[in-house]
Structures are given as structure tokens and as C-alpha cells.
Amino acid sequence: MSNLVEIRDLHFAYGERSILSNLRMDFPRGKLIAVMGGSGCGKTTVLRLIGGQIRPQSGEVRIGGEVVHQLDTQGLYRLRRRMGMLFQFGALFTDLSVFDNVAFPLREHTDLPEELIRDLVLMKLNAVGLRNAHRLKPAEISGGMARRVAVARATALDPELIMYDEPFAGLDPISMGVTANLIRNLNDALGSTSILVSHDVHECFAIADYVYFMSAGKIVAEGTPDDLRVSEDPYVKQFVNAAPDGPVPFHYPGATLADDLGLGARP
Amino acid sequence: MHRKTIDVWVGLFVLLGLASLLFLAFQAGNMSTLSFGQTYSVTGRFDNIGGLKPQAPVKSAGVVVGRVGDISFDDKSFQASVRLDMVTDYKFPKDSSLKILTAGLLGEQYIGIEAGGDDKNLAEGDRIVRTQSATVLEDLINQFIYSKAAEGKEGSE
Amino acid sequence: MIARFFGYIGCSAREGLAGLGFAIRNFFILMRLSPGAFRRPGLISEQIHFIGNYSLLIIAVSGLFVGMVLALQGYYTLNQYGAEQMLGQVVALALVRELGPVVTALLFAGRAGTSLTAQIGLMKAGEQLSAMEMMAINPIQRVLAPRFWAGVIAMPVLAAVFSAVGVLGGYLVGVKLIGVDEGSFWSQMQAGVDVRADVLNGVIKSFIFGIAVTFTALFQGYHAQPTPEDVSRATTRTVVIASLLVWGLNFVMTALMFNK
Numbered sequence: 011m012s013n014l015v016e017i018r019d020l021h022f023a024y025g026e027r028s029i030l031s032n033l034r035m036d037f038p039r040g041k042l043i044a045v046m047g048g049s050g051c052g053k054t055t056v057l058r059l060i061g062g063q064i065r066p067q068s069g070e071v072r073i074g075g076e077v078v079h080q081l082d083t084q085g086l087y088r089l090r091r092r093m094g095m096l097f098q099f100g101a102l103f104t105d106l107s108v109f110d111n112v113a114f115p116l117r118e119h120t121d122l123p124e125e126l127i128r129d130l131v132l133m134k135l136n137a138v139g140l141r142n143a144h145r146l147k148p149a150e151i152s153g154g155m156a157r158r159v160a161v162a163r164a165t166a167l168d169p170e171l172i173m174y175d176e177p178f179a180g181l182d183p184i185s186m187g188v189t190a191n192l193i194r195n196l197n198d199a200l201g202s203t204s205i206l207v208s209h210d211v212h213e214c215f216a217i218a219d220y221v222y223f224m225s226a227g228k229i230v231a232e233g234t235p236d237d238l239r240v241s242e243d244p245y246v247k248q249f250v251n252a253a254p255d256g257p258v259p260f261h262y263p264g265a266t267l268a269d270d271l272g273l274g275a276r277p
Numbered sequence: 278m279h280r281k282t283i284d285v286w287v288g289l290f291v292l293l294g295l296a297s298l299l300f301l302a303f304q305a306g307n308m309s310t311l312s313f314g315q316t317y318s319v320t321g322r323f324d325n326i327g328g329l330k331p332q333a334p335v336k337s338a339g340v341v342v343g344r345v346g347d348i349s350f351d352d353k354s355f356q357a358s359v360r361l362d363m364v365t366d367y368k369f370p371k372d373s374s375l376k377i378l379t380a381g382l383l384g385e386q387y388i389g390i391e392a393g394g395d396d397k398n399l400a401e402g403d404r405i406v407r408t409q410s411a412t413v414l415e416d417l418i419n420q421f422i423y424s425k426a427a428e429g430k431e432g433s434e
Numbered sequence: 435m436i437a438r439f440f441g442y443i444g445c446s447a448r449e450g451l452a453g454l455g456f457a458i459r460n461f462f463i464l465m466r467l468s469p470g471a472f473r474r475p476g477l478i479s480e481q482i483h484f485i486g487n488y489s490l491l492i493i494a495v496s497g498l499f500v501g502m503v504l505a506l507q508g509y510y511t512l513n514q515y516g517a518e519q520m521l522g523q524v525v526a527l528a529l530v531r532e533l534g535p536v537v538t539a540l541l542f543a544g545r546a547g548t549s550l551t552a553q554i555g556l557m558k559a560g561e562q563l564s565a566m567e568m569m570a571i572n573p574i575q576r577v578l579a580p581r582f583w584a585g586v587i588a589m590p591v592l593a594a595v596f597s598a599v600g601v602l603g604g605y606l607v608g609v610k611l612i613g614v615d616e617g618s619f620w621s622q623m624q625a626g627v628d629v630r631a632d633v634l635n636g637v638i639k640s641f642i643f644g645i646a647v648t649f650t651a652l653f654q655g656y657h658a659q660p661t662p663e664d665v666s667r668a669t670t671r672t673v674v675i676a677s678l679l680v681w682g683l684n685f686v687m688t689a690l691m692f693n694k
Contacts, residue, residue, distance in 0.1 A: 061568055090570035097568075101561040115569050118576075280476060287479045290486050294591025297598035298637070302629045304620065305526045305601050332628070385625075 014039045014171060014203045015060060020069035022055060022227075029055050030227040033069065037205060042197045044206040044214040046249070047224035053207045054098075056224075057173050060205070061095060062086045073171065091119055094164030098176045100156040102148040108135070108159050109144035115166045134162040138192060154185030158192065165196055171203050172196070178210040186210070190217050211250055215239065223249065315365035317401040318346065321375045321388075322356040327411025328386045329377055335361050335388045342367045345388060361388065363399070370395035374407035386411060460653055463574060464582060470572075471579035478580045478587075485546045485581070486588030490595065492545055493538055497529075497596035500537060501603030504528055508604075509612050521614050522623035525604035526597075530627060530636045531692065534597035536684050539643035542589060543676035547651035548669040550581060554655030555665035578652050585648025586641065593640035635691045642683055647676040 013036045020033035030052045037043050045053045058064045059071050065079040072078070073089060081089060102111050112131045116122060122130070135141040138158040140151075148156055157177060164172060174193060178186045194217040197204040208214050214221065215235035223231040223238070223246055231238065231246045238246055248256030326348060335343035343363035351358045363369070372393030379386050390405075399405070471478065508524040554577070557563055563573040601623075608614045627633065651672045658668035 063564065063567065087570040087572075090568055093568065095565070095568040097561045097565050099561075101565040103562055103565075104557075104560070118569070118571050280480075283480050283483045286487050287482045290482065290490070290588075291591060293490075294594045297591075297594035298633070300598045301526075301530060301594065301601070301627075301633050305522075305530065305598075305623050305627050305633075 012039055013037060014074060015205070016072045017056070017060075018070055018072075020059065020071065021067045022052075022059060022064070023067055028227060030059075030066075033227075033229065035222055035229070037203055038220075039203050040197075040201055041219040042194060042204040042206060042217060044208060044218035044221045045224060046207075046209055046211070046214060046221060048209065048249070051224045052227045053224055054175055057095070057175055057205065057207055060171075060173065061093065062089065091167065092170045094167070094169035094172045096157070096160050096164045096172070096174045096177055098179055099153065100148070100160035102156055102160055102163070104148050106147075107144065108140065108146050108148070108151065111148070111159060112144075112162045112166055115163065119167060130166070131162075134166055135159070137165075137196070138162045139188070154181050154189070157181070157185075157189060161189070161192060161196070165200065168200055169202060171205070172200075173205045173207070175207050176209075177206070178208055178213055186213055189213075193217060211252070316343065316362040317365055317399075318360050318362055319399050319401075319403045319405055320358055320360050321405040321408045322351060322354060322358050323375075323377065323408050323410045324356055325410040325413060326357045326359060326386075327377055327413060329359065329388070329411065330385070333385065333387045335363065335390055337367070337369070337390045337392065342390065359388070361390075368398040369393075371397050371399055371403065372407065373399065373405060374409070375405050376409045377411035379411075457653055460656075461649060464579060464649070464652075467572060467575040468579050468583065470575045471583065474580070477576070478583050481581045481584030482588055485550070485584050486591060489542060489545050489588070489592055492541060493592045493596050494599050496537065496541055497534070497599035498603040500533055500596075501525060501529060501600030501605075502607045504533075504600070505604040505607035505612070509608060509614065518614050519618035520622055520626075521608045522604070522619035522621075523626035525608065526601050526623045526627045527632060529597040529600040529604075530632050532684070532688070534593045534600065535636050535639035535643055536680060538593040538596045538640060539589065539647055539680045540677055542585075542592060542643075543647045543651070543673050543680070546585065546588075547647055547672045547676050550585070550648070550651040551655035551658070551669045551672040552665060554578070554581075554652060555658040555660075555668050558656065558658065559660035559662075559665065574656075578656065582648050582652055585651070586644040589644030589647070590637050590640040593636065593643075597636065631692075635687075638691075639684065639687050642687065643680055646679045646683060650676040650679065 015035075015037035017033050017035040020030055021028070022030040033056070035045075035056070045056060047053050055064070059066055060073065060078065062078045062081065070077045070079070076085070076089065078086070078089065102108075103114065106114070109131055112134055113127050116127045116130060120127075132141055132144065135144055138161055140155060140158055140162070143151060143155065143159075148159070151159070161177075177189055177193065181189065190213040193204060193206065196202075206214060206218060215238070218235055221233065221235055221238055222229055225245055231241060231243050233241070239250060241247065241250075244256055247253070329345060329348065331345050331348060333345040334341045335345065343361050346360040346362045348360075349358050350356075361375075369390060370393045372395040374391050374393065376389045376391070377386055378389045393407075504525045505521060508521050508528075509518055512518045512520055512524065557577065563577065566573045566576060605619065609616045609619050654668040654672045654675070655665075658664045
């Protein structure tokens, strides 16, 4: 099983603040891999580095053998045509209808005639269950539906790599189930590689082939969902069991309560 | 909005702008008097052209019959040489005279052409000999002062 | 203390220069990507509709009132010198040379400029521009360039409409209301307004203003932080910077053009 995406010795920082350090990840072809962790652990940054939106300080990200940050603009755009990305909350073009949103990549990157594009778009919308909503504007559909339209748009060109940034954030349980099913089925139907960034344990464990757990820019655990469910690692345990306190502290670091109330000074 | 509808509105928009521009050029500006018609040039020399500017009208009997073209300095006769572009329809005798007049009291200066009595008419490139320069205010004042002084002298003698 | 003051000035100057250089670099990027935008004239004409047509009402109404007020004020002063037949010329020259291009540019900055800044800023905040980039489409070419050229085309059109409606407004007040002689109103105007020197220079001015104002609006929107506070600050910055640019450029152009 060859890897489509490989991350080796990756370091990334914003000025002084280190976001990612010493990252090593493999994303095999055809698999659905979840990258999980608490807020601010750096998972969205990983997606941005894979997509070439930002450059690492050291280390490399390889897609299909090519080092992403060494590509020129042409090369990067060529690479991106083989990728689909789902942004948090969809990032649909608000001035276009649902239909035009999904048709956008087709119209921009192919010379297909309008009739063919119409058929393709309706089929993509059908795959996400929103074919009859194609005339509506993004403002007229719910958040969950907008997310699904974004999935249709991201997969319009049948990409080899699909990246999902927090696809379950803010969804009701039904929509979450629908979206999770969609992600899994699309991955299998298209034969693509999917990278899922999320902190929803239940849904991710249900559909992922492999999971990476991140905390403070490092990988703290990795394995199949089954392995991780029975893991003894304190961080994984806290996350999987949704425990309020553990390796990830409840309190923001600083002075203790006794100090703040002036009790500590008393002899 | 449908693509066709937008195109129609944009077309109307640009047309409106063009119409405004043409209105400004013709109704408000001097486009209509910019003679694209045929003209023939004659020249005249003046001792002093005062405030005469190019594009100033050349009038006869109050009607515009041409425009002032180039104004240059002739350093052999030390006079101003003015080229007049006359409308071809209007012919003037060779001995016509030129005067520099002022429109109103403080208005712009223009050239008045008065027909002479010659049988032959002005042709392209001819030079008009009889010219009267512009009245310079300072000379008028000097004249006035001298004449007053002369009167005073006569009176006291 | 004094050293710190000078240090502050030095730093601000350097920041200002860096900002200026950054803006100019962005301008050249926009220019470089414009030919790609021209291959999609539909996008540009769509933007002309949103930027130009939707500004027509306020421009026309403003032009009308400016023309009418000019006629009123002009009449009061000219009448004192018995020169009221010059009213047409005064109104037309003031509009065509200065008020048309400048007031249109200021109104444009307020109406279309702020709407452009807010739109681009919100698109950026909603990650629409990033999404476009990830789809291998350059957002500067697809989103910014068409809006830029639409603004550059719309501005002279709007200025011409402003001046024309203003002249008509001056006619309504001067001739119909006050009673200045209609014939001398138009003939003195035609005698004084030169197509090349006055009307054409006015068009050139509004063209330059179009470039300055539209670019400022797009630049501020594109570089705003993706928060509501900063998008709103960016719209304010657009109006302030665009207005200052218009005044500065107007002074330079007037000095160059109208020195008979």
C-alpha cells in the first residue's frame, strides 16, 4: 500500500510560537485517515501545509512524490486540481446558487459543454442528497446542507485527495450521521484518499481506517480506532472518554486559587 | 440575475455615459463650432495683439466667419503675426481691414474684419495689410493724462 | 524622551514607506493578472452593473442639486457685476473641470468603495477566497481584477452623467426659475467650455480617480483581518484614504492641466 501523502520531520512556527514539531505522518492511498485532537493542537495547520497554503520551516510534505513547498505557482495549481478541500462551515460562494457553486470547478477547469456540466452537477448533488435544492442560495439552506453542498463541490472533479476540516462542527446528530456516511462512501466510491480533521470521537472512529492523535503540535498516539479504544495512554483515554481533567488540564495555567484569594499568604 | 439582463443594463449604463459626454461636448462645449469644414488661411501683422488668444472668433458684422489659428512673433518686423482660418463660404476683398476688438467691456478679445472695395478676393496664404492693434489701457491713460496736461498748460498760458 | 519621539517618527515613516511599497507591489500583481480577467468580459460587465448602475441614482441626484446650487450662488455674485449672462459658463466650467470628477469620485468612494471593501473582506473572512485558491483558481484574477476594471470604466461614465445632469440643473434654476436669458446661457457656455481643454481633461481626471479609488477599496478589503471589527475599520480606511488620494491627485492634475 503506497502512500499518497507523506509528512517527514515537519516543523512549523508562527514567529516565535511553535505550532508543529517533528511531525511524521503517512496517508496511504484509498484510506480514510482521521487527525484528531483538542482545539489549538495544530490539526488544521497540517491540512494547510498539505494544501500548500503555508510553508514549513523545515521538513517536507510529499504528495505523490512531489515536495509541496518546492513547487512553483503553476505546479501548485496543477497539484491542487487533484485535491478537494472542505472548509469549516463550507465556505460556499454566497453570491452563487447551490448549482453554480458545484459547477464552479467544472466551469473553471474543464471545457465541458453546459449540458454535460448540468448533468454532472446534478449527479454530484444527488450523491449528497441535495439535487432538488440546486436552485437555492447558500443563505437559504441550513448549515448541515451547506456542508454537504461543499462536499459536492470539493468532489466535483473526482479528486485523488480529499481533505475535510472539521466537517461535523455544529451539526445535529442526524446531519452528523449523514455526513459521516457520505465521507466514507465517497472515499470508497472514488477510490480517493481522505484526510479527516475533527474532534468528534464517535463519528471519526466509526468511519476512519487509521487515526492520528495530536496535542500541542506533536503526535501523542496513533493506530486503528479499535486499538485506540482500548489504549492505556492517559491522553487518548481522556479524549476518548471525554473526561474533564487529565493530561489536558481544565484550568488555564497560572496562579492557584489560594494565591488569588490571598489565602496562601497566611502562615 | 440572468447574464443577458445584466448585459442590457450595463449597455444602457455605458450608453448613458456616452450620451452625457456628447451632451457636454456639443451643448455645453464648443464642439459644434469647431469647424471641421473647409477653411483658407490668411495672415495679418499687428503691433500689439493685446489679449488675443488662438481659437478666438473672427467676426464680420458681428457674425463669426473664422477662427484665430496660430499667433507668432515676426522678429524681422518686430510685429505679431496672426494666422486666421476663414470659412471657405465667406470671401473677402483683398483690401479688407482687421481690428482687434473686445467683446463687451471686460470680455475676451476677437478680430473684426471689415470688407474693403477690391474686385479680387483674399486667397490662401494672402497677407492683410490694413490692421489696427488692440487698445492698450495704459496707452489710453497716458493719452488722457497728456491731453489733460496740455489743456492745463494752454489754459494757464 | 526626545530620542524616543524621533525614534517613533522614524519608525512610523519606515512603516508608512513599507505600507506604500506593499500597496504598489499589490497594484502590479493586479495589473499582471488583468489580461486573464479580460478573457472573461462577462465577469467585468457583471461588476459594472453592481458598481456603476447601482451608483447612478445617487450620482444623478447629487449632480442635479450641485448644478442647481451653483446656478443660485453664481447668479447672486454675477448679478452684482451685471454679468449674469455668464452664469451658464460658470456652472458648466465648475462642473466639467472640477466638481464632476471630484464629487463623483468622493461619492463613489463612499457608496461603491465601501461596498467593495466589505464584500471582499467578508469573502475573505468566510474563507471563500481560500476555498478558491484550493480549487487552483487565483482569487486576485477571478474576484479582484474584474471589480477593478469595472470601477475604472464606471467612474468616467458616472462623472459625465454628474456633469451633464448638473448643467441641466443649472439651466432649470438659472433660466427657468431665475430668468437668465436662455440664449446667452447656452452661447456663453459654449464659448467658454472647450472640448479638448475642459471636457477631455475632466474625463482624464475621473479615469485616474477610478483607478485610485477602486484599487484602494479592493486593497483594504483584501488585507483586512477576518473579524467584523476589522472589516468595518477597513471600510472606514477605504473612504479616508480614497478621499485623500482624490484631493491630492486632483490638485496635481489641475496644476498640470489648467495653466493657461
